[in-house]
Amino acid sequence: MKRPVRIAVTGAAGSISHSLLFRIAAGEMMGRDQPVILQLIEMPQAMEPLRGIAMELEDCAFPLLHSISMHDRFEDGVVGAHYVLLIGAKPRGPGMERSELIAANAPVFAGQGRAINEYANRDVKVLVVGNPANTNALIASRNAPDLSPAQFTALTRLDHNRTRGILANHTGANPKGIRRITVWGNHSSTQFPDLSHATIYGEPALPQVEENWYQEQFIRKIQKRGSAIIDARGHSSAASAAQAILNHMHDWINGTPENDWVSMGIVSDGSYGIEKGIFYSFPVRCDYGRYQIVQGLEISDFARSQMQATETELLEEMQTVADLLPQETEASH
Ligand code: NAD
Ligand code: LMR
Structure with a gap:
C-alpha cells in the first residue's frame, strides 16, 4: 500500500471544489491506488459550510480518503503539502474580463507563495486556478x-478541453480521436487555441474544417467560452473546471499519452520566442512528474501574431503587479 499524499485545496467550500473534492477522494486525480489526505482551506466565514462538505466526504466512505483537516489560515493548511490547488479567489461576474480581478486577488497569491515556500513539502507541485x-x-x-x-x-x-470538445462536435469525431491541439498564452480572451498541428484520427485537422470558420468563429468561441458560461449560468464554470483540474494534475503526475501533448500554463524559458519568466500556456509532454515543452513546431505568420498578442497581455499584467514580484534570486532557478 502506498503512503498517503497531502493535498491542500483553497476555496474548498466553493463551487469548483464541490465538483472536485469527491472525485479526488475517489482516486480520479492521483490514481486508484493512492491514498490521500485532504487539507481543506477556506475563509473564516465559510468554515461552517466546509464542515458540512467534510461530513459528506466522510459519509461517502471512500477507501482512499485517509483523513481530512480544515483550516482558516493558509499557513496551517499548507503544512507538508505535496500538492497545492489554489482555487480560492473571487470569480468574475457578467461583463468583466478576468484581468479585472487582479486588484482583488493578486495580493493573496503573494502571501500564499511565501507560505508554500515556508511550510509545504520541498517537492510540492502547485496548480493555480483562481x-x-x-x-x-x-x-x-x-x-x-x-x-x-x-x-x-x-x-x-x-x-x-474546450478546444477538443468543440472541434469534436463540429467534425463529428469523438474527442479521444483528436490530438495535438495547443492553447498558447494567457487563460483569457487573448488565448490562442491552435489547430495547426492537430490531428483527427491521425489525419491533419485543418484541411477538415473551413479556414474562415476556424479563424473567424472557432478561435473567438474558445476565447469567449468562460463569459458565455457566466452569462448562461450566472456563475463561472465549475464542473468543467474541476474536470480540467483532475486532468492537469493526473497528467502532470502520471504522464501524457504517446503521440499527444497537453496545454499547461508554465514559466516560459524563452521557447518559441516568448519572453522568459512569464507564465504562458505551452504544449507540454509530462513524464514521471516532470514536463517539457514540445519543441520544433512550425509556427505560421497567423499563429505568430496570435501568440504575440497574448504574450503582450501577460507582459502588461506583469507590469500591473510589479510591486508583488520580488527580484529573482539564484535559488529560484
Ligand atoms: P466560488 O466563489 O464559488 O468559490 C470560491 C471560494 O473560495 C469561496 O468559498 C471563498 O470563500 C473561497 N476563498 C476566497 N478567497 C480565499 C482565500 N484567500 N483562501 C481560501 N479560500 C478563499 O468560486 P469558484 O467558482 O469555485 O471559482 C474559484 C476561482 O477559480 C475564481 O477565481 C474563478 O474565476 C476561477 N476559475 C478558473 C478557471 C481556470 O480555468 N483557470 C476556471 C473556472 C474558474
Ligand atoms: C472559465 O474560463 O470558465 C473561468 O476562468 C471563469 C471565467 O471567469 O471565465
Whole structure:
C-alpha cells in the first residue's frame, strides 16, 4: 500500500471544489491506488459550510480518503503539502474580463507563495486556478524563492478541453480521436487555441474544417467560452473546471499519452520566442512528474501574431503587479 499524499485545496467550500473534492477522494486525480489526505482551506466565514462538505466526504466512505483537516489560515493548511490547488479567489461576474480581478486577488497569491515556500513539502507541485490564473501563478512562484518556478503551474487545461470538445462536435469525431491541439498564452480572451498541428484520427485537422470558420468563429468561441458560461449560468464554470483540474494534475503526475501533448500554463524559458519568466500556456509532454515543452513546431505568420498578442497581455499584467514580484534570486532557478 502506498503512503498517503497531502493535498491542500483553497476555496474548498466553493463551487469548483464541490465538483472536485469527491472525485479526488475517489482516486480520479492521483490514481486508484493512492491514498490521500485532504487539507481543506477556506475563509473564516465559510468554515461552517466546509464542515458540512467534510461530513459528506466522510459519509461517502471512500477507501482512499485517509483523513481530512480544515483550516482558516493558509499557513496551517499548507503544512507538508505535496500538492497545492489554489482555487480560492473571487470569480468574475457578467461583463468583466478576468484581468479585472487582479486588484482583488493578486495580493493573496503573494502571501500564499511565501507560505508554500515556508511550510509545504520541498517537492510540492502547485496548480493555480483562481483568476487571473497565469499572473497569480507568477506572483506565487516569485514569492517562493526556495522552490523552482517549474513547481508552479496555471490551469489552461480547461481551454484545451474546450478546444477538443468543440472541434469534436463540429467534425463529428469523438474527442479521444483528436490530438495535438495547443492553447498558447494567457487563460483569457487573448488565448490562442491552435489547430495547426492537430490531428483527427491521425489525419491533419485543418484541411477538415473551413479556414474562415476556424479563424473567424472557432478561435473567438474558445476565447469567449468562460463569459458565455457566466452569462448562461450566472456563475463561472465549475464542473468543467474541476474536470480540467483532475486532468492537469493526473497528467502532470502520471504522464501524457504517446503521440499527444497537453496545454499547461508554465514559466516560459524563452521557447518559441516568448519572453522568459512569464507564465504562458505551452504544449507540454509530462513524464514521471516532470514536463517539457514540445519543441520544433512550425509556427505560421497567423499563429505568430496570435501568440504575440497574448504574450503582450501577460507582459502588461506583469507590469500591473510589479510591486508583488520580488527580484529573482539564484535559488529560484
Ligand atoms: P466560488 O466563489 O464559488 O468559490 C470560491 C471560494 O473560495 C469561496 O468559498 C471563498 O470563500 C473561497 N476563498 C476566497 N478567497 C480565499 C482565500 N484567500 N483562501 C481560501 N479560500 C478563499 O468560486 P469558484 O467558482 O469555485 O471559482 C474559484 C476561482 O477559480 C475564481 O477565481 C474563478 O474565476 C476561477 N476559475 C478558473 C478557471 C481556470 O480555468 N483557470 C476556471 C473556472 C474558474
Ligand atoms: C472559465 O474560463 O470558465 C473561468 O476562468 C471563469 C471565467 O471567469 O471565465
